[in-house]
Amino acid sequence: MPTRLSSGRYSAVAQAFHWIIAALIVTQFVLANLALDLPLGVHKLALFARHKSVGMTILMLAVLRLAWRLKNPAPPLPPGMSPLERLLARATHTAFYVLLFAMPVTGLLMSSAKNYSVSWFGLFTWPNLIGQNEAAFEALRTTHDWLSYVLFAIAVLHILAALKHHFWNKDDVLLRMLPLAKRRKL
Numbered sequence: 001m002p003t004r005l006s007s008g009r010y011s012a013v014a015q016a017f018h019w020i021i022a023a024l025i026v027t028q029f030v031l032a033n034l035a036l037d038l039p040l041g042v043h044k045l046a047l048f049a050r051h052k053s054v055g056m057t058i059l060m061l062a063v064l065r066l067a068w069r070l071k072n073p074a075p076p077l078p079p080g081m082s083p084l085e086r087l088l089a090r091a092t093h094t095a096f097y098v099l100l101f102a103m104p105v106t107g108l109l110m111s112s113a114k115n116y117s118v119s120w121f122g123l124f125t126w127p128n129l130i131g132q133n134e135a136a137f138e139a140l141r142t143t144h145d146w147l148s149y150v151l152f153a154i155a156v157l158h159i160l161a162a163l164k165h166h167f168w169n170k171d172d173v174l175l176r177m178l179p180l181a182k183r184r185k186l
């Protein structure tokens, strides 16, 4: 029986960027929350060092992903989606791209404002971008924390939307982002 996709698939590169970065973001939440629960000590600092290295990895991947994405448009959304759903999808994805930069940059600036060096897995050290400044540190810490709540909320919305497409609308929106997914018979 012939099968077809309601719209195109995301390429292997887009899927790789999506799932690697998604996994690293989950890692970031786990590392930060484990570290925040610990008393000040070597273990806490080691977890934060890892959080910073993974965060800067996300920044590097975000640069590559955005550059690649600007040259490779996403497949069109299924025709049945309302203008509001399209707007929400677009707004969510744009917000994600902004946060993929804003989270690491506020993190790096926060560390700079405290004069803490940020190493990348012990291989090299990122430059301190601003001088020591306690007021800037507090503002950046608050911003970083609040952005993480925004990121979390958008991720919940995004996952619920993906599940709604799959189980309610029964379209290909989730399948086209899954590496080994078979085409859905329509």
Ligand code: HEM
Binding pocket: 025, 028, 029, 032, 033, 036, 048, 051, 052, 053, 054, 055, 056, 058, 099, 100, 103, 104, 105, 106, 107, 108, 109, 110, 111, 118, 141, 144, 145, 148, 151
């Ligand atoms: C996409 C990348 C990142 C994500 C998703 C992320 C996420 C988080 C989260 C969820 C928290 C805990 C917030 C709270 O509940 O109070 C946190 C805290 C923190 N992050 Fe990040 N982070 C990222 C990148 C970075 C980077 C690159 C650095 C530093 C170079 C950094 C430094 C910190 C520090 C120092 C804290 C503790 C702040 C505090 O004491 O409240 N983060 N981050």
Ligand code: HEM
Binding pocket: 018, 021, 022, 023, 025, 026, 069, 074, 077, 089, 093, 094, 096, 097, 155, 158, 159, 162, 163, 173, 174, 175, 176, 177
């Ligand atoms: C925090 C983790 C995640 C982030 C940051 C994220 C980010 C993104 C972004 C930026 C896009 C747009 C891709 C583009 O057009 O360039 C996207 C698409 C997509 N994501 Fe995620 N995602 C995350 C987790 C997930 C999870 C867990 C699922 C599955 C339940 C999922 C399912 C999808 C699907 C199906 C699409 C394609 C939507 C479409 O075709 O318009 N994502 N994601």
